[in-house]
Amino acid sequence: MKFNHCINLTVLAVASLLTVNPASALVVDSGVDTTVVTYVFGAGSTATYHPSSLIIIGDPSGQGNPQEETRNISGGFEVEFSHYWWQYTLGDSAGSTAITDQYWLRLANPVVAGVSDWAGFALFGSQMQSIGNDYSNLYGDSGACFSPRGPDTYCTGFNNGALSQISGGLVNGLLTLDGTIPLDSFGGSYYAYHLEASPVPIPAAAVLYGSALAGLALLRRFLPT
Numbered sequence: 001m002k003f004n005h006c007i008n009l010t011v012l013a014v015a016s017l018l019t020v021n022p023a024s025a026l027v028v029d030s031g032v033d034t035t036v037v038t039y040v041f042g043a044g045s046t047a048t049y050h051p052s053s054l055i056i057i058g059d060p061s062g063q064g065n066p067q068e069e070t071r072n073i074s075g076g077f078e079v080e081f082s083h084y085w086w087q088y089t090l091g092d093s094a095g096s097t098a099i100t101d102q103y104w105l106r107l108a109n110p111v112v113a114g115v116s117d118w119a120g121f122a123l124f125g126s127q128m129q130s131i132g133n134d135y136s137n138l139y140g141d142s143g144a145c146f147s148p149r150g151p152d153t154y155c156t157g158f159n160n161g162a163l164s165q166i167s168g169g170l171v172n173g174l175l176t177l178d179g180t181i182p183l184d185s186f187g188g189s190y191y192a193y194h195l196e197a198s199p200v201p202i203p204a205a206a207v208l209y210g211s212a213l214a215g216l217a218l219l220r221r222f223l224p225t
Contacts, residue, residue: 025152028097029087032148036108039175039197040076047073047115052188073114076197077123079175080106081135086150100151103130105138105170120183121191126166135170138177161185174198 051066085101110123127147128140140146142164145155166179174196181191 025091026089027086027150027152028089030085030150032082032084034080034082037079037081038076038200039079040200041074042174042196042198043072044196045073045194047071047112047118047121047191047193049118050190050192052184071114073112073193075110075112075114076200077110078108080108082106082148083133084148086152088151101133102148103133103135104128104148105130105135118191121181123179123193126164126179128166128168137169139165139167141165162190168195 048068048070049066050068082104083101084104085099087097087099090096090098104127106127107123112121112123115121126140126142128138129146129148131137131139143159144157147155149155162182162185164179164181166177168175168177170176175198177193177195177197179193179195181193183189183191
């Protein structure tokens, strides 16, 4: 039996990973294949601060209730495309096995300009699961049980407070993501963001170098030895 306890600064989340009837679903092999691509924000990327709708009485700043504010943001991040797979037994007398897999995307090493004075704004690191294998339909949250799991485990746990959420997809090379980051336990005030990001293009010199290498390899195939 495996236990995993997680505590998040924004959300208190406790989870347990439990083995599910190993006689019928026992993982005998597993792995993950990951590709990392650098993306940069496009001109349409924005972040918005949404204040709580609660009325502030006796505001010491003298500025009244905070106002909603939207800003353009720039920067980028690394995107980890991961394919997880598990081979597991079916529990029959023949010892048959099957393979199941999941596709996940994670944002790593984000650099965001334009909101440095907004406390608590962080691209919740986020891990998203792909519905299908083409990453065109993605969803993620900061819940205790949101992580890749094989067929022999399930997660039990609870979340105390509002969750960060993110969704979007990768279509024709453009990664579009929309998310929210709660600033209190009830989600009364929060940040929302809209990201449009494209992969960093390969420098032309690198493309020419790669083409030259391919040409040399092809030429060697036809040269007499």
